[in-house]
Amino acid sequence: MLDLNTLDGSSWDVVISGTGLAQAILALALSRSGKKILHIDKNDYYGGPEAAFSLQEAEEWVNKVEQVPNSMPFESASISRPTLLDGEKSQLSFARAYTLSLSPQLLFSQSKFLPSLVSSKVYRQLEFQAVGSWWVCRHGADSESDSQSTKLQRVPSSREDVFTDESMSMKSKRSLMKLLRHFLQQGQDGDVEPDQELDQEMLFQEFLQTKYRIPQELFDPLLSLSLSFKSIDKTHSTHALPNIKRHLGSIGVFGPGFGAVLAKWGGGAEFSQAACRACAVGGGIYALGRGIKSVDVISDDSEGEQLHIHLTDDESVKSKYVVGSAWDLPQQIQKERELPYSRLTRAIMVVNSPLDMLFPPTSENGPIPAGAVVTVPSAKGGPPTYLLIHSSDTGECPTSQCIIYGYVLLPADEGRTMLESAVDNLLKSTDANAKIIWSANFTQLGRLEDEKVADNELKGIHDQTFVFPAPELDLAFEDGLIDQVKEVWKAILGSEADESGFLKFDDREGMVDEEEPSENM
Missing domain, CATH: 1.10.405.10 (Guanine Nucleotide Dissociation Inhibitor, domain 1)
Structure with a gap:
């Protein structure tokens, strides 16, 4: 029987490092395979690059990004708060009133990701909300007055x-x-x-x-x-x-007038945690605050070739397979990367206005959406800036406020200036009294859509090690992620793998997958 106070000397079929979306979906796929699964994370929170934070947690995360470089697919992070005048009170609510997502991506009805959420029953633990209007916000000279003007145009789709x-x-x-x-x-x-x-x-x-x-x-x-x-x-x-x-093709599938949704309470973090809960119910063991320092290949006459895994708390375990992302596994077991990562400048901004005009009903009888997409074209022919606006209905901020998630494919300093300008123009066109009352700026490393991952690139330097690539830099959930997970799942199960049953589960008898993953080690 496993001593829950220590992992030292234990043996596993699969050790998964990191609780990001790819690892969490793999844990879900293996949750009913009968395999002994140890799922660890060097962080003290779930979600990895898809995590969601309160205000205080977000500020701690920013400090960690800056203090421990190259430890995650983020860099150049900083926090900004407006300077308060004497006697002026901050308009921010208490820290837990906010849930700020590193992964607020859109989920389209035509996404390959959606059928897996349905067939695995994970969707039952999630609440989805409509993403309504697409907008273009232009800023330029008014031909009649020669003054600078901002125009917000709804995108016909x-x-x-x-x-x-x-x-x-x-x-x-x-x-x-x-x-x-x-x-x-x-x-x-x-x-x-x-x-x-x-x-x-x-x-x-x-x-x-x-x-x-x-x-x-x-x-x-x-x-x-x-x-x-x-x-x-x-x-x-x-x-x-x-x-x-x-x-x-997605419009009208979920409801009249819209084709994309978002996950309430924290975006991709909700998917990751729901998948981890399902694996925990299936017997998987979870331990936060423990990473992998090094991996050795050992030969054991009784069990064949295994991996000896040294953890960051100086304990060690054995496993047949090790899986993680490039930021969750030691470089010694990864293949050398040929192409440099692309860098996307991002921001999370809390605004002291609900910006209601961005959330008209999706149709005459449609719902009031909780999300909107605003594109701000570059006046100089550069890359566009995208703003995902989440209302307080998402549970991410208090009533009368909203969250703006900003993206632009520019270097950090230039990108931050562009994001600030884009949000300033948007606020001028929607609510002249609205202000940013808190913001986090950072750079995300990843792949652009033209950089696909071949199946053979998922293997580390050993046949029993697998490395998920950096996330695709996209405003929508990456369809290819499910294919990557499936390839690793097939390699681990070998002849036991039945592709027709991948992420397709019947209801557990007398049990609902709503337990929290065990963190008692």
Whole structure:
């Protein structure tokens, strides 16, 4: 029987390091396999790069990013609070009134991630809310007064939106309707252009101009639907078009007038914790505050080749397999990375206004959304800035406030300036009295959408070690993550793996997966 006060000398089938989304989904997939699973995390919280924090926890996290460089896929982190005048009180509520997510990504109804949440029954532990309107916020000179003005435009993404948009000319409407009709007729089979061969190098701007004669005024709205972090003249059609198809094909599946949702109470952290709870119910053992220092390969006549794993608390365990992310495993068992990581400048901002105008009903009989997407084009032709706005209905902040999650593909200093400018322009166009009352700025390291991960890249330097890549830098949950988890799951189970049963579970008899993972070690 395992001594719950120590792990030293224990043996396992699988040791999973880190509780990020990929590791948590793998733990879920293995939860009913009968394998002995030890799931550890060097941090004292769940979620890894998908974690969610209170205000105090967020500030502790920022300090850790700065004090322990290269320990996670984040860098250049800082906190900013407004200077208070004498006698002025902060408008921030108590620390636990906030849940700030490192992973507030969108989940589309056409996402590959969704069926796995349903078939594994994890969705029952989650609460989803609608992400409603897409907006473009432009800032520039007013032609009549020569003054600087900000204009907020709702992005049309359905026939109804196009017909009711009074800002577009009839010519623009006809061109846009032709493009939307083309996407909707293609269905969701994943092909970009089934009826005509598309040049793999064709840029999105060229596609719009040459194939559909889309006027320039619609470039920014269409780029926003593609969720590309690059400018339209650097975005490839092969990446933009499937994303727009996903957006259009998702509308109406969950409810009228919207196609994406967010997870209440903390985004990706909710997915990770729900998956870890399911593994704990299946017998998995959890231990926070313990990482892996080194791994040795040993030969044991009775059990064959095993891994000797040295933990950061100076204990050691044995296991047949070790799995983790690049930031949760020692470099000694990882293959050398060929390409540098891309860097995305991000911000989490608390605003002292609900910004209600960004959350109109999704349709005449639709729900009031809890999320909105705002794209702020660069005035100099650079990459766009994206702002995900979460209302207090998400449970992430008090009533009468909202959270803005900002993203821009620029270096840290330049990116932070761009994010501040974008939010300033948005607030001017929605609520002139609104102010940022707290913000965290940081850089995330990861992969862009054109950097795919081959199955053979998931292995470490040993056949029994597996390394999940850095997360894809995206505003929506990465579809490829499920495929990565499946490959590792198949390798661990070997001949026992039945692909048709991957993440497909029947209800447990007389049991509901709502227990917290054990942390008593």
